Amino acid sequence: MNQNQDQWKTRIGFMLAAMGSAVGLGNIWRFPYVTGELGGATFLMVYLAFVFLIGIPLLLNEFSIGKAGQKDAVGSFKNLAPNTKWHWTGFMGVVGGILILSFYSVVAGWSLFYLYKYITGAYWTEPDAGFGAVFGEWIANPLYPLLWQALFLGLTLFIVIRGIKGGIEKANVILMPGLALLMIFMAGYVLTLDGAVEGLKFLFQPDWSQLSNPKLYLTALGQAFFSLSIGVSGMLTYASYLKSKDRLPAAAIGVGVMDTIFAVIAGIMIFPAVFSFGLEVGSGPPLVFITLPTIFASMPMGNIVGVVFFVLLAMAALSSAVSLLELPVSFFKRTVGMSRKAATYLCTIIIFVLGIASSLGFGIWSGVTFGDQNILGMIDYVTANFVIPFGALLMAFFVGWYLDKSQARKNSEIQSSAMFNIWYVIIKYIVPIILILIVVANLFNMTV
Template identity: 40%
Template sequence: MASNNGSREQWSGKFGFILASIGSAVGLGSIWRFPYVTGENGGGAFVMIYVICVLLLGLPVLLSEIVLGRSTQRNPVGALRKQAPNTPWFMGGFIGIIASIIILSFYSTVGGWTLYYTWEAIANGFHQLSINGIEAKFGSFISNPATTVIWQALFMLLTMGVCIFGLQNGIERTNKFLMPLLGLMLIILVIRAVTLPGSGEGIRFILYPDWSSVSITTIFEALGMAFFSLSVGAGTMITYGSFLSKKESVPSAIGNIVLFSTLVSLAAGLAIFPAVFSLGYEPNAGPALVFITLPSVFAQMPIGSLSAVLFFFLLSMAALTSSISLLEVPLRYLEDEHQLNRKTGTILTGGLIFLLGIPSTLSFNILSDTKGLFGLTIFDSLDFLASNVLLPLGGLIVILFAGWKWGMNQVLREARGEDGKGLPAQPFWVFIVRWVTPLLILTVFAFQILSSL
C-alpha cells in the first residue's frame, strides 16, 4: 500500500473524494463552533464577512494542499520532500502531522461528549429539565473522570474502526453513508426550527447583516473561522488529495467542498437560532450554546425529544467524519514512509492518540488545577497550541511553498484534470495565493496569539 510501489489506493471517483473532504471539513467547527461564534459576533454580518474570508483565505490553501497531494501521491512530509528535495520545506509536513495528532487528542474529548449527549437524548434524559438542571447534568458528567474517559475511548474506537478498513471500504464508504444522512437530518432540523412560533427573529439574526455590530474583532474572528472550518493546515487535505486520480479536475472539486461545507455551517445556524429565539434564549451563549442551552431548548419544544436525538446524532457523526481525516494523516505517513501495514498503523496511532488525549479529558475534573501554557488547562493549552500556532503555521508554509517555491504556474497546471479546465481568472488567483492569503494567515496568527495573552 506504500506509495513507492505503485499500489497506492485511490478514491473510487471524484464524488467519493468530495464527500470525504466535506466530511473532514464539516465537524464540530461547523455545527458547534460556527453557530456560537456567529452568535457572539452579531449574526448575519459575521456570516457575510466569513464567506468573503473563505474565498480569500480558506479556498487558496485548500487548492494548494489538494494539488500538492494529488501531484505527488504522498503524505504531507513525502509530498513536500518530493517537490523540494534536500530542502527544509518538508518540515511543514511534520507540523501538519503533529497538529493532527494534537487536535485529535483533545477533539476526542469533545467527541466523547457528543456520543454521551446522543445517548442521553435517545434515553430522553433532557425531558422537562430547566437550563439550570441541564447545566448541572453537564457539570456532573464532565467532572466524572471514569465516565468521560470511557466515552472518549468509545469515540476513538469508532474512529479507528473506520480507518482500519482502508480508504474505499472504510473512509469513503462511511462518508457516502453519513454525509447524505447528515444533510437530511439538517434539513429536518431546519424545517422544524423555522416553523416554530417566533422563529422569525432567529432567521433574521443569521441572515440579515447588522453592520453596527461589526468591529475589527468580528473580522479577525471571521478570518480564523474561515481558516479552520475547511480543515486546512493539518495535512488532512494533502493526504486526501494524494488519493485523487489525476484525471479529475481539482478546481471543480474544491468548489463543491467550499460550497457544501459553508452551506452546512449556515444550515446549522438556521437549525439553532430560530429555536433559541423562539423560546426566548440569548444567541451569544458561547461554547455552552450546544451542550447547555440547546438541550434546554429541545426540552421545551413540541416533539423536542426527537429533535434532540437528531441534532446530537448529527453532531457526533460530524465529529466522527472529521476525526477520521485527522487520524489518517499520521497513519498514512507511517504507511508511506515506514511501510507499516494498515492494521498495525491504525492500532498504534489511534492508541497513542487516545493515551495523549486522556489528560485533556481529565483536565475537566481531577487535573483541573494542572496548568499549561499561559496558565490554561491541559485541554485549552493543546487547543491553543494547535489552533493558534500549528494550523496557521502549517497553512502558511503550504501557501508560501505553492506561491513562491513550487510556482503558481505549476500549481495551476497540476490542478487541471483530463478536461483541461483550470481556475477562471488565473492572474487574480496568482495574486491572491502569493500575496493576499499569506498576509491574511499572518493576520490570523497575530490575532489569535495576541487575543490569548
C-alpha cells in the same frame, strides 16, 4: 497489498470524504457560538468573505500539493522538493492533526454520551438539577467521559483501518447524505416554531458596529480554516489518493460551498430555536450541551429532535475525525513504512493518551490553566491560531514562491489563464500578507 487499495474508487467518493472532513463539530458546535458571540450576521458576512477569498483558494492549494506529491503529508513535500526542509511543513501538520483529534474526540465523546441519553429517554425531560448542573458534573467526572472518548476513537479506528476505498470512502458515502437529510429536516422543523423569525434576523441582519472589533476578523479567519480543514494536511492526504483524471478546482469549490451551507443550516437550526425560547445566544461552548437540551425538553416532539440532533453531531464529528486520523496513519504507513493496521492502532493510542489531559482538564486537572483557558481550550487555541494558519502560510509560500509558476499552474489544474492568475496572486501575495498579520496579531494578543 495492491497499490490501488489506497485510491478513491470514485470522484464523488473523494468529494464526499473531503466534505465529511470539512463538515464537523466546527460547523455545528463552534460556528453557532462564535457567531452568537460576535454579532450574528456581521460575523457571517466576514466569515463568508474569508471562505471565498482565502479559504477556497487555500484548499485548492493544499489539494494540489497532495495530488502532485502522491504521498502522505511528509512524503508529498519530499517528492516535490527533494533535499529541502519543506517536508517539515507536513510533519507539523501530522503533529497538529494528532493534537486536534486529541481534544476533538473529547467533545465528540460528549456528543455520543448525549445521544445515548436521548436514545434511552433520560434527557427527554429536564433533570431536577437542570441541564447546566448535569453537564458540569458530567465533564468533571474523571472516568466516564474517557470511556465515551475511547468509544468514539474506536469507531474512528474501525473506519480508518479498512483503508481508503473500503473504509473512509464507504463510511462517508453513508454519513454525508444522511447528515444532509437530517440537518434539512431539523432546520425545517425549527422554522415552524413561534419566534423563529427573530433567530433568522439575528443570523441575517448585520450589526455594522461589530466591524470595528478586531477579534471578529481573527475569529472568522480561524473559523474558516478550521471548518475547511485547511493547514494541517488532512486535505493534502485525501487529495494524494486521487487518480489523474480527477479535477481539483471544482472539488475545492464544491467542498467550500457545501461546508458553508452546512454551517448556515446549523445556524438556521439553532438560532430560531434559541430565540423562540427566549434564551441567550452568546452562551459559548455550552450552547449545544446545555441550551439546546433545555429547548428540546420543552419543545413539541423535542425527544425526537434531540435524538436526531445528537445523531447528526456524532456523525459530523466522526467523518472529520476520520480525516484527522488518516493524516498521521498515512505518514506512518507511507513514509515510516508501517502496515496500515499497526499505524492505525499506534496513532489511535497516542491520540487517546493525549486526549486524557484535555478531558481531565474539566475536572481533576482544572487547576492547570493557561490564561483563562483549560487544557482543551489551550490546545484548541494553539492549533487554531498558530498551527493551522502557519501550516497554511507555509503551503502558500511553497506553491507561490518555491515551485515554478508553470508547475504551480499544472498542479492546480485551473484551465483558464485569467482564473489561474487571480488564484496565483491570492496564494503568492494576498494570503501571506493576511496570514502574517493574523499570526502577529495573535502573538500580540497573547502577550497583552
